[in-house]
Amino acid sequence: MTPDPERCLTCSDDAVAARVVSVDGLEAVVAVGRDTERVGIDLVPDTRAGDVLLCHAGIALERLEEQR
Amino acid sequence: MRYVDEYRDPALARALAAEIRSLVDPGEVVRVMEVCGGHTHAIYRHGLEELLPPELELVHGPGCPVCVIPMGRVDDAIAIAETDGVTLATFGDMLRVPGGGGSLLEAKARGADVRMVYSPLDALALAAQEPDRHVCFFAIGFETTAPATAVTLLRARAGRTPNFSVFCNHVLIEPPLRAILETPGLRVDAFVGPGHVSTVIGTDAYRFIPEEYGRPVVVSAFEPVDLLQSIAMLLRQRAEGRCEVENQYTRVVRREGNRRAVAAMAETMEPRADFEWRGLGVLPASALRVRDAFAAFDAERLFTLPGARIEDPKACRCGDVLTGQIKPWECGVFGTACTPERPLGTCMVSSEGACAAFFSYGRLRRPREEAPVGG
Numbered sequence: 124m125t126p127d128p129e130r131c132l133t134c135s136d137d138a139v140a141a142r143v144v145s146v147d148g149l150e151a152v153v154a155v156g157r158d159t160e161r162v163g164i165d166l167v168p169d170t171r172a173g174d175v176l177l178c179h180a181g182i183a184l185e186r187l188e189e190q191r
Numbered sequence: 192m193r194y195v196d197e198y199r200d201p202a203l204a205r206a207l208a209a210e211i212r213s214l215v216d217p218g219e220v221v222r223v224m225e226v227c228g229g230h231t232h233a234i235y236r237h238g239l240e241e242l243l244p245p246e247l248e249l250v251h252g253p254g255c256p257v258c259v260i261p262m263g264r265v266d267d268a269i270a271i272a273e274t275d276g277v278t279l280a281t282f283g284d285m286l287r288v289p290g291g292g293g294s295l296l297e298a299k300a301r302g303a304d305v306r307m308v309y310s311p312l313d314a315l316a317l318a319a320q321e322p323d324r325h326v327c328f329f330a331i332g333f334e335t336t337a338p339a340t341a342v343t344l345l346r347a348r349a350g351r352t353p354n355f356s357v358f359c360n361h362v363l364i365e366p367p368l369r370a371i372l373e374t375p376g377l378r379v380d381a382f383v384g385p386g387h388v389s390t391v392i393g394t395d396a397y398r399f400i401p402e403e404y405g406r407p408v409v410v411s412a413f414e415p416v417d418l419l420q421s422i423a424m425l426l427r428q429r430a431e432g433r434c435e436v437e438n439q440y441t442r443v444v445r446r447e448g449n450r451r452a453v454a455a456m457a458e459t460m461e462p463r464a465d466f467e468w469r470g471l472g473v474l475p476a477s478a479l480r481v482r483d484a485f486a487a488f489d490a491e492r493l494f495t496l497p498g499a500r501i502e503d504p505k506a507c508r509c510g511d512v513l514t515g516q517i518k519p520w521e522c523g524v525f526g527t528a529c530t531p532e533r534p535l536g537t538c539m540v541s542s543e544g545a546c547a548a549f550f551s552y553g554r555l556r557r558p559r560e561e562a563p564v565g566g
Contacts, residue, residue: 138335138387140443163312165342166451177390177443180282180332180339181310184452185390185443 138179140187143172153178199237199414207419208242214426215246221429222248222378223422224515226368227385228255228543229413235552237415247422250379250515251548253367253471256332257284257541258513261467262501264360265290268329271358271494272303278321279358280314281329283307284541289534291501295329311343311357318347318355327356327490334456335387337361337479341455344485358490359460359481364388365396366477367468371514372404379515381425383418384410386440391456393448394438401434412440459485467500469537470510509536512545519546526550 141153141160151164153176163182164170176183215221225231231251234240240249253259265288272279272295279295286296286307299305304324308314311328318326330340340357347355364385371377384397389410397408407428411421421439428434438444459482466478481489503509507529508522519525519538529535531547538546 138390163310163339163342163346165345166338166449166455168451177387179387180336181312182339182342184335184338184387185445185449187443 138177138184140175141178143170143174143176145172146170151176151183153183200416203416204242204419207416207423210423211247211419211426212244214423214430215244217246219246220248221246221380221426222250222515223381223383223425224250224252224371224379225383225411225418226252226364227383227388228258228541228545228548229387230383230385230411230418231255231545232543232548233413233415233418235548238552239415239418242419243422251512251519251545252382252515253371253468253513255538255541255543255545256336256362257288258509258537258544259362259367259468259470260285260288260331260360260537261469262290262503263467263497263499265295266292266499266501267496268358269293269295269298269303270497271327271329271490272298272305273301274325274494276324278304278306278317278324278326279329280306280308280317280326282309282331285329285331287534288537288540291499311340312346315343315347315350315352315355318352319350322354325354325356325493327358327494329358329360331360331362333362333364333385333388334391335385337456337460338391338449338452341452341459344459344481344488345455347488348485353487356488356490356493357481358494359479361460361479362466362468363462363477363479364392365399366474367471368397368400370468370471370474372400372406374514379406381406381429382408383421383425384408384436386410386412386417386444389438389440389444389448391448391452394436394444394446396448397436401436405434407434408436410436410438410440410444412442458482469503470513504535507536509538509546512536512538519549522546 144152150161162178167183175187177185295305314328400408409421409424460479462476463478463480465473465475467473506524511517534540538544
């Protein structure tokens with residue numbers, strides 16, 4: 124994830140909510156601002172396009188519940 | 192933007208600030224520790240202390256992973272980086288953390304191959320792209336970040352990437368909280384719990400705080416309204432005579448956390464006997480090491496490391512800042528010998544560090560606070 128420049132690069136406890144554009148195996152393409160990033164979805168199975176994932180250090184940690 | 196705008200609503204923030212004012216008595220002091228560096232950063236960035244009554248004091252806790260890494264571990268990382276044929280990859284802020292023998296950025300200037308990545312998966316990809324080099328990921332972070340390292344180790348084993356390793360420095364949130372709670376003369380009345388660590392470990396992980404130490408906890412998200420609501424929830428507990436763990440960050444944090452993430456961590460890593468924390472000393476079972484089953488990817492078994500214990504510079508009071516004993520500006524070198532450009536201590540390196548956050552956003556408040564009474 125490309126973090127907000129105002130925030131910590133290391134981000135122990137920083138994470139970004141991002142909407143899934145597409146899913147390809149264990150990776151999802153998520154929209155972050157005007158860019159897209161790839162994140163691992165190993166820990167959030169059944170991810171679908173349109174979900175909003177909480178992403179940190181290149182992986183999704185959780186799905187935001189309101190989206191389904 | 193959804194999930195951001197509604198949590199920055201000024202009217203809502205003012206209403207919560209008014210509620211907080213109504214829940215404290217004039218002249219009393221209620222000390223609330225925000226454990227997480229992300230919260231510290233948000234508090235300064237949004238000027239939340241300006242909205243709070245003087246009776247409510249925020250104490251900045253130890254939850255910045257950069258800030259708690261001891262200098263000796265940075266020197267170990269530099270030793271790995273300066274090994275022939277090795278590329279050391281890590282998060283951006285770690286490059287500037289001073290060890291006893293300089294920083295990784297200085298090692299890079301001397302010719303070491305040090306690269307910044309946003310994810311351990313990027314480091315693994317680097318290893319696949321450059322099979323003639325060994326790529327070591329310098330892993331730091333609490334339970335928020337450890338799952339990414341766990342996933343990377345699992346993928347490294349599945350993909351049989353022989354030229355990849357992890358220098359594991361992941362730390363756990365419970366031991367430093369216990370150390371703080373057992374500090375003699377502790378003056379913290381309540382805790383704002385970390386949001387994203389809790390996404391992984393769940394809110395039940397903090398039950399020991401009310402049950403064993405009699406302090407309430409509210410797990411909080413990171414926007415201004417979130418933090419104000421969490422503080423109001425803590426004060427409501429007090430007003431109603433309750434003392435428990437509550438969850439303000441319900442849009443993502445579950446009581447049990449993410450079990451897959453916890454399982455991935457447990458499969459790949461195990462607690463160390465002890466680990467040195469900056470400012471807190473050596474804490475038992477407070478950090479993770481790579482498990483035997485993943486020994487082929489464990490930098491501590493692949494490299495000979497100095498493993499030295501290095502005292503912090505005497506003038507630096509990061510330890511006192513990390514345990515909430517002093518405010519950043521009360522350190523003698525704050526803003527003079529120690530600045531974000533030339534940090535002496537780790538709290539000044541990461542933007543989540545209390546000193547760096549205060550340096551960047553809070554300095555305008557100091558003259559008013561320090562103005563002599565009646566002067």
